[in-house]
Amino acid sequence: MKRFLVPLLLAFLFVFEGLFAQLFPADIFNGDYIFVPRILIIAIFFLTIYGSLKHGIIYGFVFGLLFxxxxxxxxxxxxxxFPxxxxxxxxxxxxIQTNIVLVSLVSLICVAFLEAAVYVMNLLIHITSMDFSSFAEIRLVPTLVLNLIFVIFAAFPLKRQFEKFADALRND
Amino acid sequence: MKDTTGWVQSLVATPTQYVVGIFENLKDLQNTYEENKELKKHLEDMARLEAEVYSLEQENAELTEILKIEGSIGDYDPMQATVISRSPDRLWHEVIIVNKGSSHGVEKNMAVMTARGLIGKVKSTTPFTSTIQLLSALDPTNRISAALQGDKKLFGTIEGYDKENEWLLLKGLPVEAKIKKDEMVVTSGLGGVFPGDVPIGKVMEVVPDQFGLNQTAYIKPEADFYNISHVMILTRGMTIPKAVEENKEAQESEGDDL
Incomplete structure (x- = not known):
């Protein structure tokens, strides 16, 4: 049972992101800003550090492909x-040392990196022609704010869960 | 694979939407009094309009019978579908996923609307889900043949979206045409895939384009691209021209309604 807990949790977060985008009242602040939930990748970050790198990368590939x-x-x-x-x-x-505040902060930095990289990719394949400053204003900053709130709520439960998972791995 | 996710998504979406529905109902109750007053005002107009529409429809039916015209480009079959998910990667990919797929008869490039107006087109289908690209997507291949209902019908294409004002761009209008504010824009149906006369929006502003050969009109869309929960997928009643169909098969990846 414990074995399936991590994939199930990640799969739930995956569906949750889609549902969040659908149900989040997008017209707050006049719909000027776009809030992207990135809780799935944050969970994968936590998995690499509290679980193992190998698992983090593998789940990164699987859920990246699914996404x-x-x-x-x-x-x-x-x-x-994702990987x-x-x-x-x-x-x-x-x-740097792995205390939970630093882990949360660095995961936010990496979310920013992910967002910027996705933007550059979309720019390269001509999905968008938006300039970086309006991208930062419309999407990057609001996304970071939203995910900061996510991290504050989810950091401790995620940490506990993945530490348990790592213990189970070691005992096998 | 995508069907499996679609199934899980609808499994989660249904109870959540139920709970959200309860909250929304509570919120609606607060505004009931105000709304009621407003609606009563509209109701009087409605009765008059309804009578007018009825007589016009009768007249139209009689006249088409006299002329022996079969079907019109505006004919369509609506199919109701529920939104089960939305891409979290918004701004780059403004797509929603609905719970009707190719086994229900949905095909690529079909028009999709809410009760208020056109919202987009079917981007891809799987047997039990389909992905709908909204008009607000920044994708430059998102083009729709549209008609402006002024004194004279003018044709152009919907190309692009202005994120700042949330306006659509209607390009390719003749430069000498006089276009007034608040004129209605509908789909023309001339692209061969969409049915005609589906409302898109109202003209807000007209500017000459880059080289001064054409005009571009800014359109305020009728439909709301944010709060979408139920949509209608439209099957064109008129036959799809052969050229379009062959073209579609030839380049499956590129789906323009042009």
């Missing part, structure tokens, strides 16, 4: 960027 297939229909962007940002996160965390 591409279901939500964007351009296979490759998230398939590539990459998870790896980047792990690299940064190796340089």
């Amino acid at each position: 591409d297939m279901v939500y964007t229909e351009i296979i490759g962007i998230y398939f590539f960027l 990459l940002s998870a790896f980047l996160f792990w690299k940064i965390m190796k340089l």
Whole structure:
């Protein structure tokens, strides 16, 4: 049972993101800003640091592919960027100590990296022609604010859950 | 794979929408009094309009019978569908996922509308779900043949979306045409896939385009692109021209209604 807990949790977060985008009242602040939930990738970040890097990268690939297939229909962007940002996160965390405040902050930084990388990718394949400053204003900053709120609520439960998962792995 | 996710999504979406529905009902109750007053005002107009529409429809039916015209480009079959998810990757991918797919008869490039107006087109289908690209997507291949209902009918294409004002751009209007504010824009049906006369929006502003050869009109869309929960997928009543169909098969990836 414990074995399935992590994939189930991540799958739930995956569906939750779609549902959040659908039900979130998008017209607050006149609909000027776009809030993107990034709780799934934050959970994967936490998994790399409290669980194991290998699992983080594998789940990054799986859910990146799923995200591409279901939500964007351009296979490759998230398939590539989820594992990459998870790896980047792990690299940064190796340089500094792993207390929960720092983990949360660095995960937000990596969300910003992910957002910017997605923007650059979309710019390259001509999905958008928006300039960076309006992207930052409309999407990047609101997204970071929203995910800060997510992290504050989810950091401790996620940490506990993945530590349990890591223990179970070690005992196997 | 996508069907499985679609199934899980609808499994989660149904109870959540129920709960959200309860909250929305409570909120609605607060505004009931104000709304009631407003609606009563409209009701008087409604009765008159209804009578007028009825007589016009009768007249139209009689006249088409006399002329022996079969069907019109405005004919369509609506199919009701419920939104089960929306892409969280908004701004780049303004798409929603609904619970009707190719097994229900949904096909690529069909027009999709809410009760108020056109919202987009079917981007892709799986047997039990389909993905709908909204008009507010920044995708430059998102083009729709549209008609402006002024004194004279003018044709152009809906190309692009102005994020700041949330206006659509109607391009390719003749430069000498006099276009007034608040004129209605509908789909023309000339693209071959969409039915005609589906409302899109109202003209807000007209500017000459880059080279001064055409005019571009800014359209305020009738439909709300944010709060969408139920949509109608429209099957064109008129036959789809052969050229369009062959073209569609030839380039499956590129889906323009042009």
